[in-house]
Amino acid sequence: xxxxxxxxxxxxxxxxxxxxxxxxxxxxxxxxxNPNNIGAVARAMHDFxxxxxxxxxxxxxxxxxxxxxxxxxxxxxxxxxxxDVAAAVADCTMVVGTTAVGERALQHPLHILSEASAVIGExxxxxxxxxxxxxxxxxxxxxxxxxxxxxxxxxxxMEEHEEVRHPSMNLGQAVAVCxxxxxxxxxxxxxxxxxxxxxxxxxxxxxxLTELLTEVLExxxxxxxHPANCEEGQIRRLVVRMGVAAGDVPVWMGxxxxxxxxxxxxxxx
Amino acid sequence: xxxxxxxxxxxxxxxxxxxxxxxxxxxxxxxxxNPNNIGAVARAMHDFxxxxxxxxxxxxxxxxxxxxxxxxxxxxxxxxxxxDVAAAVADCTMVVGTTAVGERALQHPLHILSEASAVIGExxxxxxxxxxxxxxxxxxxxxxxxxxxxxxxxxxxMEEHEEVRHPSMNLGQAVAVCxxxxxxxxxxxxxxxxxxxxxxxxxxxxxxLTELLTEVLExxxxxxxHPANCEEGQIRRLVVRMGVAAGDVPVWMGxxxxxxxxxxxxxxx
Numbered sequence: 001x002x003x004x005x006x007x008x009x010x011x012x013x014x015x016x017x018x019x020x021x022x023x024x025x026x027x028x029x030x031x032x033x034n035p036n037n038i039g040a041v042a043r044a045m046h047d048f049x050x051x052x053x054x055x056x057x058x059x060x061x062x063x064x065x066x067x068x069x070x071x072x073x074x075x076x077x078x079x080x081x082x083x084d085v086a087a088a089v090a091d092c093t094m095v096v097g098t099t100a101v102g103e104r105a106l107q108h109p110l111h112i113l114s115e116a117s118a119v120i121g122e123x124x125x126x127x128x129x130x131x132x133x134x135x136x137x138x139x140x141x142x143x144x145x146x147x148x149x150x151x152x153x154x155x156x157x158m159e160e161h162e163e164v165r166h167p168s169m170n171l172g173q174a175v176a177v178c179x180x181x182x183x184x185x186x187x188x189x190x191x192x193x194x195x196x197x198x199x200x201x202x203x204x205x206x207x208x209l210t211e212l213l214t215e216v217l218e219x220x221x222x223x224x225x226h227p228a229n230c231e232e233g234q235i236r237r238l239v240v241r242m243g244v245a246a247g248d249v250p251v252w253m254g255x256x257x258x259x260x261x262x263x264x265x266x267x268x269x
Numbered sequence: 270x271x272x273x274x275x276x277x278x279x280x281x282x283x284x285x286x287x288x289x290x291x292x293x294x295x296x297x298x299x300x301x302x303n304p305n306n307i308g309a310v311a312r313a314m315h316d317f318x319x320x321x322x323x324x325x326x327x328x329x330x331x332x333x334x335x336x337x338x339x340x341x342x343x344x345x346x347x348x349x350x351x352x353d354v355a356a357a358v359a360d361c362t363m364v365v366g367t368t369a370v371g372e373r374a375l376q377h378p379l380h381i382l383s384e385a386s387a388v389i390g391e392x393x394x395x396x397x398x399x400x401x402x403x404x405x406x407x408x409x410x411x412x413x414x415x416x417x418x419x420x421x422x423x424x425x426x427m428e429e430h431e432e433v434r435h436p437s438m439n440l441g442q443a444v445a446v447c448x449x450x451x452x453x454x455x456x457x458x459x460x461x462x463x464x465x466x467x468x469x470x471x472x473x474x475x476x477x478l479t480e481l482l483t484e485v486l487e488x489x490x491x492x493x494x495h496p497a498n499c500e501e502g503q504i505r506r507l508v509v510r511m512g513v514a515a516g517d518v519p520v521w522m523g524x525x526x527x528x529x530x531x532x533x534x535x536x537x538x
Contacts, residue, residue, distance in 0.1 A: 040439060047438050049428030114453050157452060159318030169316050170309060173445035176438075180446045181453070183426060184383050213524075220531040222524055229520055238520060242511045251498055251507060255482075255491055259528050262489040 021124040021186065024131065026052045027175060028088050030146055031137035035065035040172025041135075042066070042076040048179040053079040054088045054132075085134070085149045092132040094123045097142050097150035098178065100158070100168045109152040113178060116154040117185040124186075133178060138171050154178070201244045209249065210239045212256040219263050290393040290455065293400065295321045296444060297357050299415055300406035304334035309441025310404075311335070311345040317448040322348035323357045323401075354403070354418045359473030361401040363392045364509075366411050366419035367447065369427070369437040376506060378421040382447060385423040386454040397468055402447060407440050417502035418472065420509055423447070468515040478518065479508045481525040488532045 027045060032038050032055065042053055053075050055063045060081065067076050082088035089095045096116065097108070111119060123129040134150060136142035147153070156169060156177055169177075201209075214235055217223045223230045244252060296314060301307050301324065311322055322344050324332045329350065336345050351357035358364045365385065366377070380388060392398040403419060405411035416422070425438060425446055438446075470478075483504055486492045492499045513521060 040442065043439055044442055046430070047427045047442075113449075114456075156449065158316045161315070170312055170441065170445070172439065173309065173313055173316075173442055176442035176446055177449045180382075180425065180449070184450070216528065217524065220524075220527045222527040225527065226523060229523075238517060241514055241517060245510055248507060248510060254495060254498075255486065255489075258489045258491040258494065259485065259532075263528075263531055 021121075022048075022050050022182070023052070024124055024129060025050055025120075025182065026054055026089070026092060026130065026132045027179075028054045028056060028085070028132050028134045029171075030056045030085060030088075030134055030142060031140075032057070032135075032171060033062055033138055034171075035062045035069065037138060037171040038062055038066035039069050039073075039076065041175045042073045042079065044172060044176035044179055045075045046073045047176070048183050050179055051075060051078065054082055055079055056082050056085055056088050085146050089132040089134070089149055092130045093126075093128065094120070094131045095134065095150050096120065096131065097134045097147050097153045098136070098174065099141060099147075099153045099155050101155050108147065108150060111152060111154055113154055113156050113181050114185070116152075117181045119152075120182060121186055135171060135175060138168075141168065201246045201249045205246070205249045206239055206244065207236075209244065209252055209256075210236045212253060212260075213239060216256050216259050219260055290390075291317075291319050291451070292321070293393055293398060294319055294389075294451065295323055295358070295361060295399065295401045296448075297323045297325060297354070297401050297403045298440075299325045299354060299357075299403055299411060300409075301326070301404070301440060302331055302407055303440075304331045304338065306407060306440040307331055307335035308338050308342075308345065310444045311342045311348065313441060313445035313448055314344045315342045316445070317452050319448055320344060320347065323351055324348055325351050325354055325357050354415050355472070355476045358401040358403075358418055359471065359476065361399045361472045362395075362397065362469045363389070363400045364403065364419050364472050365389065365400065366403045366416050366422045367405070367443065368410060368416075368422045368424050370424050377416065377419060380421060380423055382423055382425050382450050383454070385421075386450045388421075389451060390455060395468065399471070401472070404440060404444060407437075410437065414502045417505040417509070418476075420512070470513045470515045470518045474515070474518045475508055475513065476505075478513065478521055478525070479505045481522060481529075482508060485525050485528050488529055 027041065027050065029038060029041060032041075038055065045051065045053060057063055063079070063081055067079070069076075099110075101110070120131050120133075123131050133154075134142060134146065136146065142150075156174060158169065214230075214232070217230055217235070229235075296310065296319065298307060298310060301310075307324065314320065314322060326332055332348070332350055336348070338345075368379075370379070389400050389402075392400050402423070403411060403415065405415065411419075425443060427438065483499075483501075486499060486504070498504075
């Protein structure tokens with residue numbers, strides 16, 4: 001569990017680490033056709049703190065459309081366009097292709113994403129390491145020629161459905177999942193395990209609640225009607241199982257006292 | 270590194286495990302406005318092997334539009350529509366809200382996603398455990414009333430940008446990232462720390478308890494004396510925080526009914 005303060009601290013540390021390393025991750029979209037998808041990729045990058053988007057397209061329309069959208073992000077504004085994959089990855093020390101695997105005969109080593117992020121993390125920790133993540137077109141993925149620029153391939157583990165021979169994921173979702181995994185595996189923020197769970201009531205408070213509940217059970221004749229539920233130990237265990245938060249003790253005490261007040265007030269009135 | 274053979278085997282085992290457990294995960298979209306987003310959510314669920322989508326909307330247009338899209342998935346065809354959150358989560362033993370945190374004063378325990386998936390995995394490993402994951406509208410997230418149905422909150426760690434006070438993520442991407450994390454962490458063996466804890470009440474039972482407690486608060490004039498404690502969401506959160514064991518539900522219902530019987534019986538006598 002997280003306390004807000006510890007959580008903020010973990011975010012801050014994580015942010016500093018990312019500032020150092022994730023600035024050397026480059027997302028490369030190859031032949032993306034849909035401007036909305038390019039925009040969604042830029043938004044995911046923005047969300048997770050990545051800044052370098054490169055687009056490889058034979059024709060400029062999708063990229064220009066995405067850039068002119070009203071909600072275009074800073075990532076998109078700074079994105080660069082390249083004529084081919086070679087140029088787009090020229091300054092990178094590691095080039096990773098993404099694939100849905102399918103039936104394609106693989107000529108590359110393949111890592112599933114959680115493994116891949118560890119390998120990428122090692123490269124980023126190396127001085128001067130710069131990693132390109134290539135995503136192919138929505139319809140066809142990366143071609144064999146484009147894959148030939150890659151040292152190895154990454155795949156997101158997906159459910160295999162009988163009706164679909166080549167599973168593939170929405171481009172914006174695939175990028176979001178990959179970047180999330182990079183952030184997750186890099187950070188693994190270490191915070192106390194139960195800092196955020198509200199403090200539990202002390203045993204003395206639990207005991208006072210038990211006593212008050214017992215009074216209510218007697219005043220309402222519940223003890224007469226359900227004697228089997230009303231041994232002292234049973235009522236206490238019932239209250240202990242509530243795991244009452246310390247802050248809730250006064251509320252429950254108030255409710256039980258009000259019940260007694262109502263029953264007794266009426267009785268005397 | 271993975272050999273293709275080892276990779277296939279890992280996928281097969283993972284798939285079998287998912288077949289057992291992920292069938293008890295329910296994705297609930299509350300007030301989603303954009304049919305494309307609903308479609309994207311369904312697609313991410315399909316990709317990762319989740320089947321149960323529920324939609325809570327005051328008006329049916331977005332859901333019906335999404336369902337009529339040409340590429341609508343089987344997940345969407347099977348999706349169910351509900352009038353309110355209470356009905357949508359009634360059969361679930363754990364109800365988890367998603368939030369971008371932001372400035373909202375949190376009244377719930379908060380887990381970041383990687384922690385959250387472990388907690389969810391434990392609940393799914395429990396016999397009869399069923400987990401609802403709630404996602405709010407694209408613009409506003411979940412309201413306080415909607416959050417009051419949740420036992421705790423989940424957040425995806427995101428980069429904080431100075432220019433954006435309330436970070437939020439594209440709905441389809443957020444769901445994809447959450448489901449990916451469930452799948453990823455399911456591959457990591459989980460040893461439950463509290464496997465002996467009794468089964469927790471379903472949300473529908475918690476809701477009935479909330480209603481009955483509300484009746485008691487009104488019948489005893491507690492609501493008049495302490496109106497600040499008695500908003501609907503506050504009473505629900507108080508009951509949700511109890512974490513009532515399934516076996517204790519009839520006992521608490523019996524106690525509350527007895528209180529009402531006593532007060533009303535005296536009143537009439």
